[in-house]
Amino acid sequence: MNLKSALLALAAAAVATPALAQTPICESQGVTVSVDFPSGGRHTCRVAETGEVTLAVTPEGTPINGSPWYAFRLDAAAATELRVTLDYGEYEHRYSPKLTRDGATWRSVPRRDVIVADDERRASMNLRLEPGATFIAAQPIETPTAVHAWAQQVIVPRGFEAVEYGRSIDDRPLIAYRAGTGTDLVVAMTRQHPPETSGAVAFRNFVETIMADTPQANAFRARHRILLVPMPNPDGVMRGHWRWNNGGLDLNRDWRDFSQPETRALRDLIQSEAQNRRTVAFFDFHSTRRNVIYAPPLDADSPTIDLLPLLRQRLDAAVNPPLPWTFSHSETGQTSKRWALSELRAPGLTVELDDEATVATAGRIGRTVAETMFEYTSR
Ligand SMILES: [Zn+2]
Incomplete structure (x- = not known):
């Protein structure tokens, strides 16, 4: 389903x-x-x-x-x-x-x-x-209930555990999905910002490609620990917010101070998964007025930074016009992307989909990211 x-x-x-x-x-x-x-x-x-x-x-x-x-x-x-x-x-x-x-x-x-x-x-x-x-x-409504119903149909049958990693300010469950025994970890999330559903379409296609019954997907799941976070700001989504959680904060500007229960709980979950593992990739899917990828510099201190040139090449081939990339890192930044590099030495990526991206384009981007992970990790 x-x-x-x-x-x-x-x-x-x-x-x-x-x-x-x-x-x-x-x-x-x-x-x-x-x-x-x-x-x-x-x-x-x-x-x-x-x-x-x-x-x-x-x-x-x-x-x-x-x-x-x-x-x-x-x-x-x-x-x-x-x-x-x-x-x-x-x-x-x-x-x-x-x-x-x-x-x-x-x-x-x-x-x-x-x-x-x-x-x-x-x-x-x-x-x-x-x-x-x-x-x-403004965008198709995708509630926490519907998103977790999707996860129950697509993710859980592949042996993933639905883990309640905390509660939101409104006391809604924060639920992530995890599985796998490898020493390499892959993290993907979306919807820190409630209206950004075109990013969520790309995220779902990324996940569905990883959950597919194909030799590449089966091999990838067998070799990796995978953590998926489809609804980290349920209060913002339910309340029809533009941007914030119910604590008056943009959660993707709270990855330095961790002042909100939603970001604190997610940080603790990711850290516990990343402990004694190498975080190969960290994807945070969003939406904005255009397709664009925010990446760390190609000389950043990460053992898997060479994922980025490959991903760029594959996305350029898959999507026309090609997505522009912006490379930057600020030690004082407050985004998940900055935290992933600083704390996990992972090439944290903010994958931004055009607000009005078609399902076909958003889907192609999500699938290409997954297929590139298959290729990168099987080399
Ligand atoms: Zn966003």
Whole structure:
């Protein structure tokens, strides 16, 4: 079962029970607007005399990276048209709107129906609604429950242990997946930043390639300790945050101070796995406005730094246009990438997918990273 079928199973219940109490934040022309569902956005709502609905898109705190997440549910009594405007305040439009009726199959709101203001501080969409529920969001919603359901179907059958390595501030379980007996460790994670689901698509393709029943994947799993962390910030995801956990911090700026329970617990888990092992690779999948890879310098002090030129070569061959690479390291940096090199001597990589990368492109990048690991570690 892929994530989509996991989502479908979960969404079926929610969408099939319209009686499920939704507390609307406003109503216009027989359509209610609500946000009280997992990953629902932080919105207030007003309705103009024309019936146009304006939703304020507000961050969980400031100052914050401009990743204005929105997600709202519209329940229409009958087929109708509705104009909805997103008001980003001092922030700018970033994610093109996606829509689902069943909670699992997402499609873009047609470009012609979306008007972004010249200063990008507002975006309006003209929606033609069917009776019943329609969800609109910045990116397809991927909740912790759905992600772990996917992991149960894809990762656990390969003999991986689901380990609760801590609890979030909201007391949600922090769950990672690990297996293997080798002395070489590979670490991969994603979704430190809640909205970055195109990075998660690449991560899942990376994982699915490693879990495949192919000679290369089977050999790789047999020879490596593997640690997979698909949901390190569940509170941020559930709360519809742009960036932070529920402690008011960007978790990928907490890998020096470790002031948050989520990063502390993850550091302890990785350290316990890395003890007496060599960390061959450390991948942290994210999303931003373009595909790009942040890497340590090629002369960095790591026994596996020569993975990077090979990976670059393989990605260049697989993805057109080729991904740009940025090589840097700052001892005072606060990202997972910096920590991986400083603490584990591993070539930590931040793999950034374009926000609007297609599933095909994100998938190809994830698969290429996995296949390059097979090649690199079998030399
Ligand atoms: Zn990110």
